[in-house]
Amino acid sequence: xxxxxxxxxxxxxxxxxxxxxxxxxxxxxxxxxxxxxxxxxxxxxxxxxxxxxxxxxxxxxxxxxxxxxxxxxxxxxxxxxxxxxxxxxxxxxxxxxxxxxxxxxxxxxxxxxxxxxxxxxxxxxxxxxxxxxxxxxxxxxxxxxxxxxxxxxxxxxxxxxxxxxxxxxxxxxxxxxxxxxxxxxxxxxxxxxxxxxxxxxxxxxxxxxxxxxxxxxxxxxx
Amino acid sequence: xxxxxxxxxxxxxxxxxxxxxxxxxxxxxxxxxxxxxxxxxxxxxxxxxxxxxxxxxxxxxxxxxxxxxxxxxxxxxxxxxxxxxxxxxxxxxxxxxxxxxxxxxxxxxxxxxxxxxxxxxxxxxxxxxxxxxxxxxxxxxxxxxxxxxxxxxxxxxxxxxxxxxxxxxxxxxxxxxxxxxxxxxxxxxxxxxxxxxxxxxxxxxxxxxxxxxxxxxxxxxxxxxxxxxxxxxxxxxxxxxxxxxxxxxxxxxxxxxxxxxxxxxxxxxxxxxxxxxxxxxxxxxxxxxxxxxxxxxxxxxxxxxxxxxxxxxxxxxxxxxxxxxxxxxxxxxxxxxxxxxxxxxxxxxxxxxxxxxxxxxxxxxxxxxxxxxxxxxxxxxxxxxxxxxxxxxxxxxxxxxxxxxxxxxxxxxxxxxxxxxxxxxxxxxxxxxxxxxxxxxxxxxxxxxxxxxxxxxxxxxxxxxxxxxxxxxxxxxxxxxxxxxxxxxxxxxxxxxxxxxxxxxxxxxxxxxxxxxxxxxxxxxxxxxxxxxxxxxxxxxxxxxxxxxxxxxxxxxxxxxxxxxxxxxxxxxxxxxxxxxxxxxxxxxxxxxxxxxxxxxxxxxxxxxxxxxxxxxxxxxxxxxxxxxxxxxxxxxxxxxxxxxxxxxxxxxxxxxxxxxxxxxxxxxxxxxxx
Numbered sequence: 001x002x003x004x005x006x007x008x009x010x011x012x013x014x015x016x017x018x019x020x021x022x023x024x025x026x027x028x029x030x031x032x033x034x035x036x037x038x039x040x041x042x043x044x045x046x047x048x049x050x051x052x053x054x055x056x057x058x059x060x061x062x063x064x065x066x067x068x069x070x071x072x073x074x075x076x077x078x079x080x081x082x083x084x085x086x087x088x089x090x091x092x093x094x095x096x097x098x099x100x101x102x103x104x105x106x107x108x109x110x111x112x113x114x115x116x117x118x119x120x121x122x123x124x125x126x127x128x129x130x131x132x133x134x135x136x137x138x139x140x141x142x143x144x145x146x147x148x149x150x151x152x153x154x155x156x157x158x159x160x161x162x163x164x165x166x167x168x169x170x171x172x173x174x175x176x177x178x179x180x181x182x183x184x185x186x187x188x189x190x191x192x193x194x195x196x197x198x199x200x201x202x203x204x205x206x207x208x209x210x211x212x213x214x215x216x217x218x219x220x221x222x
Numbered sequence: 223x224x225x226x227x228x229x230x231x232x233x234x235x236x237x238x239x240x241x242x243x244x245x246x247x248x249x250x251x252x253x254x255x256x257x258x259x260x261x262x263x264x265x266x267x268x269x270x271x272x273x274x275x276x277x278x279x280x281x282x283x284x285x286x287x288x289x290x291x292x293x294x295x296x297x298x299x300x301x302x303x304x305x306x307x308x309x310x311x312x313x314x315x316x317x318x319x320x321x322x323x324x325x326x327x328x329x330x331x332x333x334x335x336x337x338x339x340x341x342x343x344x345x346x347x348x349x350x351x352x353x354x355x356x357x358x359x360x361x362x363x364x365x366x367x368x369x370x371x372x373x374x375x376x377x378x379x380x381x382x383x384x385x386x387x388x389x390x391x392x393x394x395x396x397x398x399x400x401x402x403x404x405x406x407x408x409x410x411x412x413x414x415x416x417x418x419x420x421x422x423x424x425x426x427x428x429x430x431x432x433x434x435x436x437x438x439x440x441x442x443x444x445x446x447x448x449x450x451x452x453x454x455x456x457x458x459x460x461x462x463x464x465x466x467x468x469x470x471x472x473x474x475x476x477x478x479x480x481x482x483x484x485x486x487x488x489x490x491x492x493x494x495x496x497x498x499x500x501x502x503x504x505x506x507x508x509x510x511x512x513x514x515x516x517x518x519x520x521x522x523x524x525x526x527x528x529x530x531x532x533x534x535x536x537x538x539x540x541x542x543x544x545x546x547x548x549x550x551x552x553x554x555x556x557x558x559x560x561x562x563x564x565x566x567x568x569x570x571x572x573x574x575x576x577x578x579x580x581x582x583x584x585x586x587x588x589x590x591x592x593x594x595x596x597x598x599x600x601x602x603x604x605x606x607x608x609x610x611x612x613x614x615x616x617x618x619x620x621x622x623x624x625x626x627x628x629x630x631x632x633x634x635x636x637x638x639x640x641x642x643x644x645x646x647x648x649x650x651x652x653x654x655x656x657x658x659x660x661x662x663x664x665x666x667x668x669x670x671x672x673x674x675x676x677x678x679x680x681x682x683x684x685x686x687x688x689x690x691x692x693x694x695x696x697x698x699x700x701x702x703x704x705x706x707x708x709x710x711x712x713x714x715x716x717x718x719x720x721x722x723x724x725x726x727x728x729x730x731x732x733x734x735x736x737x738x739x740x741x742x743x744x745x746x747x748x749x750x751x752x753x754x755x756x757x758x759x760x761x762x763x764x765x766x767x768x769x770x771x772x773x774x775x776x777x778x779x780x781x782x783x784x785x786x787x788x789x790x791x792x793x794x795x796x797x798x799x800x801x802x803x804x805x806x807x808x809x810x811x812x813x814x815x816x817x818x819x820x821x822x823x824x825x826x827x828x829x830x831x832x833x834x835x836x837x838x839x840x841x842x843x844x845x846x847x848x849x850x851x852x853x854x855x856x857x858x859x860x861x862x863x864x865x866x867x868x869x870x871x872x873x874x875x876x877x878x879x880x881x882x883x884x885x886x887x888x889x890x891x892x893x894x895x896x897x
Contacts (some may be wrong), residue, residue: 012450018345021450025442025476033480036514040488040499048505133413136505139497143488161868168244181572 023182027189030151034193038200041140049213052137054129062137063129063204067121070214073115075198078152081110084193089184092177097166100180104163111156118149141201146158148197151190158183231818231879241823243873245499250824253783261824263347266784268354269333270679272325272674275358277750279321282365284743286314291703291739294732297724304720308396309371309422311718315399316426319526320433321361323660326668327529328437331489333679337774337781338462338792340453341895345446346891347822348870353440355832360436363839367394367422370847376385384848391847398718400519401426403500403511404564407489413496424493424843427593431486432835434479441472448472453773454811459553462772463546466553467532471525478521484516494846509574517566524563526660527627528556530667531598533621537674538602540768541617542609545796546603555594555601562591572640573647581640588638595631599624614768615689622697627664630655633708637670648718651711657704665746666696670807672753677767681779682760688752695745696843702738706731771799776808784821787882788814812814814882823876827869834863 012018051061088103122142132142162183165171171179204212227851232238235251242248249817250261262268289310293301302310332350336343344350370379371393372419397406397419406423410416417423448461448469461469489511491497498504500511539546546552568576568584576584602624611617633655637643646652677683715722722728766775773790774781776798788810800806813819837859844852 007419013456014450016450018446018450022346022442023445025445029438029442029476029480032477033484036481036484036517040510040514043510044505044507047507131413132495132809133415136498139488139491139499143491143497143499147487165872170244170874176419199355 017178019182023185037144041144044136044140052135071202074114077110078114081107082188085184085187089181092180104159108159155187227799231881233881261826262533263351263822265332265336265344268350269329273329274421276325278319283314283317283322286310288743291736295736298721308718309394312395312398323526323664335465335468336436338772339452340467340773342785344443346443347823348619348828349443352828353436355829356436359431359832359836367425387625392422395422395426400515403508404502407492407500409503415496415883421846424846427486427490428839428842432839434483437475438479441475444472453790461794463535464532467528467556470556471528474521474525474560478518481514482518516570521563526664530664533667533671534623537620538605541612542606544609547604552601555597558594572643585638585640586671609891616670616674618693630658649711650707650715653717654707677763678779680757682756682762684756692749695741699741699745700737703742706735771796784819784880784882818879818881820877821880827866831863831866834859862870
């Protein structure tokens with residue numbers, strides 16, 4: 001079927017495929033989407049730099065809550081998944097379907113590890129007393145990182161469907177490579193967004209002797 | 223494989239064996255009737271459907287407006303209750319903006335853009351159908367709130383247990399069209415999520431969210447179409463101005479809508495899950511809602527007006543017999559307006575106490591944005607200057623657009639002065655200003671467009687005397703209705719007031735405004751009836767009744783489904799006008815004819831996927847109402863959405879070859895290598 005479509009698809013004015021162009025447009029829009037969410041989080045961090053109060057009424061610092069080693073690990077895993085995604089796209093361009101399948105399985109696996117870490121992190125934070133309801137910090141943190149997690153989950157679902165679709169033999173040729181490349185664009189974007197979130201939400205909390213918001217790091221961190 | 227049969231060019235798709243998807247589902251192939259309209263991927267039919275729904279909602283919004291004006295016709299009137307009044311003005315604003323103006327603009331985008339750039343369809347025909355149906359279902363969800371409200375007032379809900387907690391709720395949205403927090407949000411600590419307003423707000427949140435998805439999908443599609451599907455020789459600086467304004471509008475939509483999407487998500491989390499984004503008792507900042515809303519809301523104003531400016535830029539040259547004066551600067555001004563549109567949002571918030579520096583900066587930028595707008599006005603005047611003006615109905619409306627829009631612009635510049643604005647804030651002066659821009663500007667522009675392109679869309683000419691009468695009534699009624707509001711506002715009458723007391727000197731002007739609103743309403747109604755009648759019974763007309771300038775006028779009316787029998791190659795701006803009167807002819811590519819042109823296949827899947835939004839959209843406010851098992855409706859909706867998208871993906875683009883008549887005087891098409 002895609003062959004029929006191939007034969008008649010007129011060349012585009014710019015030489016860029018429609019599918020690739022529309023994905024870039026979507027990503028431009030998604031930049032504004034995450035930009036708004038990240039701004040919301042940072043605005044409230046500046047306004048309420050001192051963390052949150054848990055169920056027992058104890059004041060808690062965000063650095064006590066974060067497990068920066070775990071998040072660094074999941075960030076590394078997500079970065080590596082982007083590497084595998086690039087290999088998968090390259091394999092499709094060369095028509096090496098088996099190599100594509102291996103690499104895309106790796107992407108899916110790494111994506112699931114990242115999601116697993118996020119589920120663990122959310123559960124852990126919840127038990128530590130940070131909920132979506134008890135503070136503004138909880139609201140912004142869970143909604144921002146949760147929205148990113150949803151993006152990852154959609155990407156994983158997309159790649160799983162693509163993996164199985166490749167066994168029908170229809171994922172091939174220029175259109176097949178294009179479909180994989182478009183999925184790759186999405187995946188890389190979601191990765192880049194995580195790098196920004198990891199920096200803006202996690203790393204900056206450890207900047208300088210007093211943290212970026214000037215509230216002082218708890219002794220355990222120093 | 224059954225697909226092989228689709229290589230043979232046919233005169234109609236029904237000649238082919240039914241096309242099956244990989245799952246064995248048969249794809250629709252009717253070219254008439256319900257199946258056709260529900261499954262069409264033809265941009266012209268989608269445009270007509272957009273237009274029909276938009277005009278219907280214009281009338282709904284108009285009835286709401288007339289109810290508001292009737293309530294205000296005399297002091298201490300009791301035509302509607304205060305509660306009903308809040309719902310009326312909220313739904314009036316929301317309906318006119320999201321269900322009236324935006325879809326009517328989208329109708330023009332759909333119908334015209336591919337024709338103006340010499341393409342046979344949009345880049346993603348099924349995505350286009352998805353945008354349409356998502357808009358239609360989003361509109362259903364938003365207006366479903368009225369049915370709950372009326373059922374509640376009629377007492378039909380009294381027998382339900384879940385209704386007992388909702389006796390004092392507003393079922394239709396009642397926060398105003400910008401739904402300011404904390405009124406739209408919650409109060410109370412630790413996730414109590416006590417709400418100031420009723421489930422109407424939940425209808426509003428989910429309705430706007432779904433409509434946003436429709437607008438975003440359509441905008442991705444149109445940017446892609448305009449950038450990527452131009453005919454040979456159609457460089458960017460040869461694009462018709464309407465197409466340019468569509469491009470800028472679509473870019474504004476994809477960059478502005480994410481802000482409202484996030485704001486709505488945050489508000490939904492506040493209301494449904496007890497989050498604290500805008501909850502003042504837990505440290506949330508309601509002013510953040512204002513920022514997020516207006517970062518979307520101000521570009522939205524230009525999203526509404528730029529298409530109308532594009533329409534007027536097509537009509538004025540046609541009926542002045544001159545090329546558009548200063549084409550490049552008109553295009554550039556449009557782009558500057560779009561860019562600056564993102565830098566002026568806080569002028570809606572001068573009274574929130576932003577501090578002197580931001581206030582001064584936003585005031586300056588707001589004054590600056592009047593410059594490109596003024597440039598456009600002068601270019602339009604330059605276009606008419608020295609031309610042989612024909613006062614046809616579209617021209618009358620387009621001239622009305624310039625005049626009314628300019629008045630709205632003047633009061634807009636008055637608002638940019640922050641000290642003056644703090645006097646005018648929340649008064650009828652503001653109502654007068656934005657109705658001059660959005661009604662005197664946008665509605666007149668869109669009506670001009672309807673009268674201008676109806677002969678192209680249906681091949682029939684609207685009745686001119688009726689059109690003149692309707693246009694005159696609209697312009698007269700409009701000025702009677704909104705002119706006095708300038709005075710009322712400066713005399714201290716607050717907006718959104720359900721009633722007022724006698725003795726403030728407001729009685730006479732309110733009375734006149736209401737009479738004006740009736741004349742305006744009657745004028746719009748007559749114009750719409752005139753157009754509706756034209757679509758079916760109007761007098762048939764030639765393919766180019768106005769002496770048009772752009773490519774769509776080179777086609778027969780109504781336009782055949784393949785648009786161009788042979789793809790055009792243009793050599794200049796205003797290609798069709800130059801073809802007839804200038805030295806540069808339109809050439810045609812050697813395609814079409816017996817070899818056929820590639821047409822996309824129809825599909826049920828966009829409709830199915832959109833229906834998922836319908837279920838999810840109904841389900842979520844019903845969850846907020848406490849209707850038992852409503853959560854399952856939401857889950858069903860999301861399931862239908864995912865199923866629809868999956869079936870859509872696996873059925874593939876499809877497509878078949880449609881024979882076209884060889885154009886007279888052009889060489890007979892030869893078989894291409896592909897066959």
